[in-house]
Amino acid sequence: MPTQALSSARSNQSINYRSLIEPDRIHGSLYTSEAVFQEEMQKIFYRGWAFVGHDSEIPAIGDYITRVIGLEPLIMLRDRDNQVRVFSNRCMHRGNKLCSQDSGNKRALVCDYHGWSFSLDGELKSVPYPAGFDKDKALLSLRGPARVESYQGFVFATFNPDACSLDQHLGKAKSLIDRVVMLSPNGRIHLNAGWVRHKFFANWKMLPENDTDGYHAGHVHSSFLRVFRSQYDVIRNKEEERLSQIVDWGDGHTAIDAAPVYTRPFEWLGTAESKVADYTRLMNEAYGEHKARQMLIDGPPHAVVFPNLFLAEMSIVMFQPISAGESVQWHTPLILDGAPDSFTARVIRQSEGALGPSAFLLADDQVISERQQLALQGHSEWLDLSRGLSREVERDGVIRSHISDETSNRGFWRHYLKVMEG
Ligand code: FES
Numbered sequence: 001m002p003t004q005a006l007s008s009a010r011s012n013q014s015i016n017y018r019s020l021i022e023p024d025r026i027h028g029s030l031y032t033s034e035a036v037f038q039e040e041m042q043k044i045f046y047r048g049w050a051f052v053g054h055d056s057e058i059p060a061i062g063d064y065i066t067r068v069i070g071l072e073p074l075i076m077l078r079d080r081d082n083q084v085r086v087f088s089n090r091c092m093h094r095g096n097k098l099c100s101q102d103s104g105n106k107r108a109l110v111c112d113y114h115g116w117s118f119s120l121d122g123e124l125k126s127v128p129y130p131a132g133f134d135k136d137k138a139l140l141s142l143r144g145p146a147r148v149e150s151y152q153g154f155v156f157a158t159f160n161p162d163a164c165s166l167d168q169h170l171g172k173a174k175s176l177i178d179r180v181v182m183l184s185p186n187g188r189i190h191l192n193a194g195w196v197r198h199k200f201f202a203n204w205k206m207l208p209e210n211d212t213d214g215y216h217a218g219h220v221h222s223s224f225l226r227v228f229r230s231q232y233d234v235i236r237n238k239e240e241e242r243l244s245q246i247v248d249w250g251d252g253h254t255a256i257d258a259a260p261v262y263t264r265p266f267e268w269l270g271t272a273e274s275k276v277a278d279y280t281r282l283m284n285e286a287y288g289e290h291k292a293r294q295m296l297i298d299g300p301p302h303a304v305v306f307p308n309l310f311l312a313e314m315s316i317v318m319f320q321p322i323s324a325g326e327s328v329q330w331h332t333p334l335i336l337d338g339a340p341d342s343f344t345a346r347v348i349r350q351s352e353g354a355l356g357p358s359a360f361l362l363a364d365d366q367v368i369s370e371r372q373q374l375a376l377q378g379h380s381e382w383l384d385l386s387r388g389l390s391r392e393v394e395r396d397g398v399i400r401s402h403i404s405d406e407t408s409n410r411g412f413w414r415h416y417l418k419v420m421e422g
């Protein structure tokens with residue numbers, strides 16, 4: 001870290017992020033400093049909006065899931081009025097974790113330690129041996145994020161009562177989420193196939209950065225590409241032959257757009273229309289043949305919604321920071337409501353093939369992130385992000401460039417700087 005920024009981090013003054021982030025380079029200490037990490041938790045994950053879960057994960061009253069936003073453990077549940085609620089996963093008595101399972105169904109939240117019981121809307125209902133307890137129970141309702149809002153079933157929360165609206169936070173990323181749900185003939189998705197978690201010994205920011213980095217794919221994943229027929233155009237050797245694009249959607253949201261490469265439906269799924277005729281018919285009925293065909297050519301988005309959601313084609317991914325040098329990536333298949341079972345089975349295989357425990361892509365990326373983290377641990381240097389700066393094209397606030405350009409990473413850091421400067 002540059003001397004001035006480092007001394008301010010040590011003396012507890014706020015860190016000078018402008019001295020660490022420039023338009024074409026960033027400082028490596030942003031991945032290794034615990035002081036930076038702690039500020040990110042406050043400024044990005046608590047003061048801003050973060051993705052918590054999808055409402056399809058808690059379909060029935062009393063259903064709950066547990067999540068972590070920043071470092072804060074949360075419970076997302078469906079209350080008796082059918083409302084999605086998010087609480088800190090912490091008893092108001094002496095702080096025991098209220099729900100220890102990943103998911104389940106409860107009539108009330110009863111603490112394992114001394115047996116305090118909270119209703120599904122967070123009110124403290126009863127304490128054992130009540131004669132010795134005089135306090136007003138209304139003061140001890142469960143706490144949690146100040147605001148919870150959802151878009152197309154994707155639930156987001158912020159601890160900041162004065163945060164911008166979710167609508168503003170998502171900005172142009174709403175069109176990416178729309179593209180996801182419209183792959184369902186009913187316009188609805190389910191995230192109910194279970195989550196796989198991978199621990200990375202790497203800073204959390206390396207995950208969103210890598211996921212919309214189009215430069216590395218042909219190199220890092222070359223062994224994968226030699227074995228499998230890939231739908232991506234990384235196999236083209238010549239730079240000018242590659243048609244995919246990198247996109248900075250603004251507000252930290254970034255994408256790889258492979259749609260320009262595809263000429264017929266389902267190339268993104270590695271199959272042909274004739275093999276998924278039932279699903280195609282349902283999509284034609286739902287959206288009309290013309291629109292459905294275009295959607296089925298373009299396929300799903302490959303886009304990061306700042307800070308912790310990745311619309312990963314036929315998977316949905318979350319990033320969970322643990323410390324400056326550790327993070328967890330969660331992923332689950334994107335299940336399309338109303339799609340035939342045979343199509344859903346393909347989606348699950350596709351998700352496993354990309355990110356599953358025995359898949360190549362995630363393992364390759366994980367190794368690279370961890371090596372990067374190790375290499376930055378000592379005397380951190382400036383890291384170059386200049387690639388493609390002179391050939392980007394901006395239109396209506398969206399910046400596009402060649403697939404190999406660092407436009408997405410620059411977009412991420414530009415927004416990061418804005419957030420970290422408050
Ligand atoms: S800590 Fe929960 S009841 Fe005591």
Ligand SMILES: [Fe+2]
Binds near residue numbers: 210216217221361365
């Ligand atoms: Fe990769």
